Amino acid sequence: MSAAEPQTKQTTQLTPPADATAPVRHPEAPAPGELLGAHYDRCFGCGGEQPHGLHLEARAGEGVRVSAEFTVKEAHQGAPGLAHGGVLATALDETLGSLNWMLHAIAVTGRLETDFLRPVPVGTVLHLDAEVTAVHGRKIYSRAEGRIGGPDGPVAVRAQAVFIEVKVEHFIDNGRPEEIRAAMADPDQLRRARAFEVNP
Numbered sequence: 001m002s003a004a005e006p007q008t009k010q011t012t013q014l015t016p017p018a019d020a021t022a023p024v025r026h027p028e029a030p031a032p033g034e035l036l037g038a039h040y041d042r043c044f045g046c047g048g049e050q051p052h053g054l055h056l057e058a059r060a061g062e063g064v065r066v067s068a069e070f071t072v073k074e075a076h077q078g079a080p081g082l083a084h085g086g087v088l089a090t091a092l093d094e095t096l097g098s099l100n101w102m103l104h105a106i107a108v109t110g111r112l113e114t115d116f117l118r119p120v121p122v123g124t125v126l127h128l129d130a131e132v133t134a135v136h137g138r139k140i141y142s143r144a145e146g147r148i149g150g151p152d153g154p155v156a157v158r159a160q161a162v163f164i165e166v167k168v169e170h171f172i173d174n175g176r177p178e179e180i181r182a183a184m185a186d187p188d189q190l191r192r193a194r195a196f197e198v199n200p
């Protein structure tokens, strides 16, 4: 790190503090089993308009949980015939990010720690499950795992994360203006809101 670079101010703790509280499912969260759909059609994780994206499909679960599926395609390789680790981390991140919708919170990934337990071949369907475990101020603690060979198959990847609640300005002030303008101009109110995971 150069002397000019700011010191990181963040903690690396993934364990909720003792006074963290249990997450509360938003009363208008989608019913268990309901497909969440893409929050933004250009999203690399879930958007239908990213040809090489993951096209991950998440469904609401009970409580503050979601499940998701991602099929590893040829474009997602790292080693020959195997999923790239960063792509698998993206699948975990996207699944964890979709928990925002169960809370109706706007939050971004602050920290994501991933364990890679088994190689994941191209063509595999990764079955993901994620849940919020605790909330403390703006910090949302969560975990996820991805299984192969079926929803009850062995765990191939797992992650722990801290998402941080932000205001919508986080996106408006930092995103590239072209995309922000296009997303804000969407005549569909729900889609406009969901591009930023905001309560409509």
Ligand SMILES: CCCCCCCC(=O)SCCNC(=O)CCNC(=O)[C@H](O)C(C)(C)COP(=O)(O)OP(=O)(O)OC[C@H]1O[C@@H](n2cnc3c(N)ncnc32)[C@H](O)[C@@H]1OP(=O)(O)O
Residues within 6 Å of the ligand: 009, 010, 011, 012, 013, 045, 093, 094, 097, 098, 107, 108, 109, 110, 111, 137, 138, 139, 162, 164, 166, 195, 196, 197
């Ligand atoms: C629309 C949703 C799409 C979902 C897609 C999938 C999710 C994503 O990939 S999001 C994209 C990746 N993430 C990002 O780009 C985030 C970039 N980072 C940032 O913008 C900032 O660092 C941000 C907003 C996370 C935190 O900054 P800031 O708002 O200034 O928070 P700050 O005041 O420092 O910290 C708030 C609290 O969070 C904690 N915190 C902040 N960062 C971290 C971190 N990395 N790890 C652990 N805790 C953290 C702080 O310790 C603090 O805790 P406390 O309240 O107890 O003191």
